[in-house]
Amino acid sequence: MARWPDRFIDMQLTSLETKLVNGWQKGFPLIPRPYAQIAEKMGITEKDVIAMLASLKERGILTRVGAIVRPNTVGASSLVAMAVAPERLDEVAQIICAEPQVNHNYERENKLNLWFVVTASNNTELDEVLYRIEQKTGCATVKLPLEKAYHIDLGFNV
Amino acid sequence: MNMAFNITVDERDVALLGAIQDGLPFSERPFKDIGKALEMSEEEVIVRIERMQSNNIIARFGLVLQHRPLGYRANAMVVWDVPDDKVDKAAKSITAHDFVTLCYCRARRAPVWQYNLYCMIHGRERDVVEKQIAILNNDGLAAFPSKTLFSRRRFKQTGARFSKPPEIERRCT
Structure with missing residues (x-):
């Protein structure tokens, strides 16, 4: 497995955790006590559900309980690619991560080797972020805005 | 389908999306707790999320996992x-x-x-x-x-940002 630079020990889920993550990636109860309702359906207590979510988050499996917002409905966002000299990749990646409007940042196998997503409240602010990144890194950004979403993240079975 | 047209969100919707961008708290009344900072009732928080979901602005609401x-x-x-x-x-x-x-x-x-x-x-x-x-x-x-x-290395992955969080994470994960 030497080709994966960031190696993890795969996280194992208990059967209750599997039930929780497979059951509530969508259709989360929008009621005053959502965790109590989930608990009732799982036959455990509200405290158990809350503790399980906190543990999943602690272990890096759960990012959050929240909304996936359809792209191009609120604010402005774009995928951005950059060609960075390999010896500068860490340094440049750190500069980009420091921008609060950057929410994904991955190294990929291509001459364009750094790929990130910028989300801002409007296009002007988006372009300002890109300009600032270019100034700080000395690398050109290639802005690849969305034109049409055919399929978006609807969760996955564990 | 990209349905960016004829859908409107108001300032309070955007503020709400900002308040939940790092997720609901793991408390007994998470929507009530989210509403406190926004001066929004628990009911308003829930109604707004429901509306954004039925307008397809929120594609899904629930657990967001890391692959x-x-x-x-x-x-x-x-x-x-x-x-x-x-x-x-x-x-x-x-x-x-x-x-x-x-x-x-x-x-x-x-x-x-x-x-x-x-x-x-x-x-x-x-x-x-x-x-x-x-x-x-x-x-x-x-x-x-x-x-x-x-993909090779992951330098950062969070949800989309709709407002600046009070403390900005400066370290890459």
Whole structure:
């Protein structure tokens, strides 16, 4: 497995955790006590559900309980690619991560080797972020805005 | 479908999306707690989220997981250069496969980047993902220039930002 630079020990889920993550990636109860309702359906207590979510988050499996917002409905966002000299990749990646409007940042196998997503409240602010990144890194950004979403993240079975 | 038209969110919706961008608290009354900082009642928080969900602004509401810790580390972005009048048909053949996580059409940037159709596949084993990509190509996409970009390091992954959090995380994960 030497080709994966960031190696993890795969996280194992208990059967209750599997039930929780497979059951509530969508259709989360929008009621005053959502965790109590989930608990009732799982036959455990509200405290158990809350503790399980906190543990999943602690272990890096759960990012959050929240909304996936359809792209191009609120604010402005774009995928951005950059060609960075390999010896500068860490340094440049750190500069980009420091921008609060950057929410994904991955190294990929291509001459364009750094790929990130910028989300801002409007296009002007988006372009300002890109300009600032270019100034700080000395690398050109290639802005690849969305034109049409055919399929978006609807969760996955564990 | 991108339904950016005829949908409006107001300032309070955007403030609410900002308040939940790092997730609901793990408390007994999470919507009430979210509302406190916004001077919004629990009921208003719930009604606004319900409305954004039924207007398709919120595509889904629930647990958002990371692929990598669960062993999904063969993460491929596959891109094709498909003539504009054939993109919809090509996308349809891609999204017919349930191993596809995302499928988007994006602007081209000639001469640096000629590709316009993107899909993401998250798998556990690289050779399995490569076979899945071959399935897509055999399904009518082989005629178009293509590239596969597997991910190497993940420097950062959070949800989209709708407001600046009080404390900005300066370290990359």
